[in-house]
Amino acid sequence: MTAQLLGQHLGASRCAYAHVEADQDHFELFGDYNDGVPSIVGRYAFSDFGTVVRDLMRADRVYINHDVDHDPRTAGSDLSAYRATRIQSVVCVPLHRDGRFVAGMAVHQAQPRTWQEQEIRLVQSVVARCWESLERLRAEGALRDANQRLSLALAAGNLGDWSWDAATDQMTLSDVAARLYGLAPGSSWTRSAMRRLLHRDDREPARLAALWAAQTGGLYDIEYRVPRPDGQRWVAVQGKPTFARDGTLTGMIGVVRDITERRAADERARNETQMLELLNQTGAALAAELDIDTLLQRVTDAATQLTQARFGAFFYNGTDEQGEAYLLYALSGAPQAAFERFGHPRPTALFGPTFKGGPLIRSDDITQDPRYGQWGPHHGMPPGHLPVRSYLAVAVSSRTGEVFGGLFFGHPDVGVFDERAERLAMGIAGQAGIAIDNARLYADVQRASALKDEFLATLSHELRTPLSAILGWVHILRRKYPTPDADLRKGIDVIERNARAQTQLIEDLLDMSRITSGKLELQMQPLDPRAFVEAAVETIRPTAQVKGVGLQCVLDAAAGRVAGDPVRLQQVVWNLLSNAVKFTPRGGAVQVRMALVDGSIEIGVSDTGIGIRPELLSLIFDRFRQGDGSITRRFGGLGLGLAIVRQLVELHGGTVHARSAGEGAGSDFLVRLPAQTVSGAAVDLAHTVPTAASAELAGLRVLVVDDEADARELLQLLLTDYGAQVLLADGAEAALQAIAEQRPDVLVSDIGMPGVDGYELLRRARAQGAALPAIALTAFASADDRVRALRAGYRAHVAKPVEPAEIVATIVSAVGR
Structure with a gap:
């Protein structure tokens, strides 16, 4: 209507009011007045009509063009936008609010026209009034919409609304609010009178809450009980105080809702x-x-x-x-x-x-x-x-x-x-x-576990005895035939390789048994942790390279020493590295680091692999656990590696922990070992490395006791090869007779013999007064077996199958050569 009145008054071809978008270039015409020209309702850009008009609008300046064909700002330029909209002359007045170009009024003429000053001022006056009118209409519409939305929200939420007039103390309640208090809709109540509708114990808390809100301007928020003829109800009330311009309290408005069911549910839940x-x-x-x-x-x-x-x-x-x-x-x-x-x-x-x-x-x-x-x-x-x-x-x-x-x-x-x-x-x-x-x-499990351990120990004993003979004869054949032909050399190599593979399987089997019994044998000595860490890294490096996984090693050379078994600690690091490489995809990275932190040697192994779910972090060190069944199927393994790691670390007085942010986020394992040293005397005789000088048994009389003929013959050949005079006995009775009659220098005895075992043999020998050093050479290879042998009086405990150099070095150490 405004555009029509203005256009008719000016005799213009077109008059339009534009809403300008945030970029202050695009605008939209929702309606226009036209006389002899088509409507151009739609969306346009000022820059389509030239940058001059756009820049003037942004600068809050009027754009006046009497004739686009002769105005130097438009003549000779692209006039396609003017032609399409039938504009030959134009007055465009911008409207700015809060420093921004927000609207404009344009008057168009299809012919050249010289615009007069009073006409331009009229357009400027109209655009301002038009903005105010439109804004008022928009505000009124928005208020109506808000009231409608509020009514819908109150109805949907079963909320009643209320207001209080501070001057009259009068309460105004919606129908829903009145019903919540047990009142008839439209009835008149003062706030003081309504307070008596509350449960006796809730009246004073409600009064104090309302007083606090009025004094502070804060939210009136309270729950209380309303006794009604049909039963007590719980209601929740929220309200906000209102104030005059001078700060005087004028009243309060708010909502109320029935929360009886919620309170009952809360009580049941509690x-x-x-x-x-x-x-x-x-x-x-x-x-x-x-x-x-x-x-x-x-x-x-x-x-x-x-x-x-x-x-x-x-x-x-x-x-x-x-x-x-x-x-x-x-x-x-x-x-x-x-x-x-x-x-x-x-x-x-x-x-x-x-x-x-x-x-x-x-x-x-x-x-x-x-x-x-x-x-x-x-x-x-x-x-x-x-x-x-x-x-x-x-x-x-x-x-x-x-x-x-x-x-x-x-x-x-x-x-x-x-x-x-x-x-x-x-x-x-x-x-x-x-x-x-x-x-x-x-x-029942305890009984079954004991039976299993007993079975594993017996199985290991029975497997070790023939393997000891096989490896012993391999050694003898290599010494007897230092330059064998190709077939013989290949045969010896195959026999030795497979025998050692079987020996490793037995060790794995016994590791399982040691885990279930919580006992592992350690050969403690002072160590530079870099040595066993680097050894583990070099062992796993080929696997990482084949898989395409990066391997980084960051070791502090000044970290210090630890007391430990180098083989077992290397096994710890190798197990962690093996897992990291196994569970890291191609292109990923694994890092091992070592440093001294708060008096402990910290060894960390981190990777960018598949990660660990949070609920599995506390389980992964359990025996026979490997994350879950799907992991085991995808990657293989018995799930013993991390259980062995934890047992070994704890036996060294340390701790091991796992961290992961979850699946796909990699993992980090941290081992802490006490930083200290031990004396060399702690090294077991059975693991002393022989030297050329110590490997001489010339002149020694060695009594070998074993109920297995193959084992006796093997040791006789081995020890004779090193210059010893070997005496043989197939049991305790023959051994005691040989000790009494032939006075051997050292006793090498099996433990698991029928009738009288190796423990009883040594006890009887000591009872006869024999003080010769004794070495237990047995297929009973657990830590408990070793401890028992040492407590029985044996100088050393050597597990079958035996390495020739190891038994020779042990004999030399036992006799003090």
């Missing part, structure tokens, strides 16, 4: 949470207990306390000669003597079902319960019995349904137990059944 916390605490305590007696007492005590019973008892499921007695196993809240005069529970309709695994039984007053009182001779409770009125009983069963017994609870008052007590009793009974199952399973 009760459930409390109950679950109690059950979790009880379950954790029961899960950690593997002694049945202690377990059942804890179950009874916990259940008695949680159900708020005065007395509680656990009866095992058993019968006497008459078939109606149950064994009292645990009692809480009363001494055992309290039950002695009255015998055990009888298989009545009340007690019997519990021992058969029946459903939970609850009685508000057992003395009036026909399930109990109808049975003689004790109709009701007998005189002097524990004063039980309220009664609760629940069966305790295994996973397979076996009924272990029942939990029984009593209280001298009537109606003490409710549904919550039922749920707690059932929860604890379930936990108790699982805990009893676990205790039994633990005992």
